[in-house]
Amino acid sequence: MKSSSESPDAESDDTIKQQIFKIVRAIPAGKVLSYGAVGARSTPPISGYICGRIMGVVPPDVPWWRVVGKEGNLPIRKRNPELSIQQREKLVAESVKFDENGKVKMAEFSED
DNA sequence: AACTTGACGTGAC
DNA sequence: AGTCACGCCAAGT
Numbered sequence: 001m002k003s004s005s006e007s008p009d010a011e012s013d014d015t016i017k018q019q020i021f022k023i024v025r026a027i028p029a030g031k032v033l034s035y036g037a038v039g040a041r042s043t044p045p046i047s048g049y050i051c052g053r054i055m056g057v058v059p060p061d062v063p064w065w066r067v068v069g070k071e072g073n074l075p076i077r078k079r080n081p082e083l084s085i086q087q088r089e090k091l092v093a094e095s096v097k098f099d100e101n102g103k104v105k106m107a108e109f110s111e112d
Numbered sequence: 113a114a115c116t117t118g119a120c121g122t123g124a125c
Numbered sequence: 126a127g128t129c130a131c132g133c134c135a136a137g138t
Contacts, residue, residue: 016132035121047131048121056119057134069121076120083120116138125128 016042020054027066027111030095032104034070037112065090072103072110 019042027033033041035055036048051067052075058064065087069075077084088098096109 017134036123039121044132046133047123049119049131050121050133052120052122053133064120067120074120079120114138117136119134122131124130 016044016046016050017054019043020051021058021062024055024058024062024064024067027063029066030109031111032066032068032072032091032096032106032109033111034068034072034106035075036070037110038067040112063090066094068104068106070106072099072106074102 020038023038023041024033034048035051039046039048039051048070055064055067068087074084074087076087091104092098097105099105
């Protein structure tokens with residue numbers, strides 16, 4: 001019966017990418033998480049690079065703006081400087097504060 | 113349907 | 126400071 005192309009384990013449908021989406025969506029408002037931190041929370045943990053790639057395809061259902069660099073900076077800035085501005089607006093709107101260096105205060109807002 | 117190209121970080125050496 | 130490797134996905138050709 002049904003077999004061959006069927007996936008017996010539901011977890012198979014829960015790929016690493018899906019894990020990342022779930023984790024990012026689980027970030028509460030007013031908090032941020034770094035790429036590597038998100039990947040480290042997934043199972044199994046993956047490199048921050050992979051997270052960045054996946055983030056490039058995240059659906060609008062995912063608060064991608066809550067994901068920042070490890071230092072709290074916005075690495076997306078080099079890909080879409082305008083987008084980084086939008087991200088900052090989003091974070092500020094959620095009570096997240098930035099440093100004079102243009103980076104988010106991970107010390108207080110990093111969920112990790 | 114298969115192959116090619118583009119793409120957002122991070123840690124270790 | 127520069128280089129290397131990591132579970133990637135999707136659109137275009």
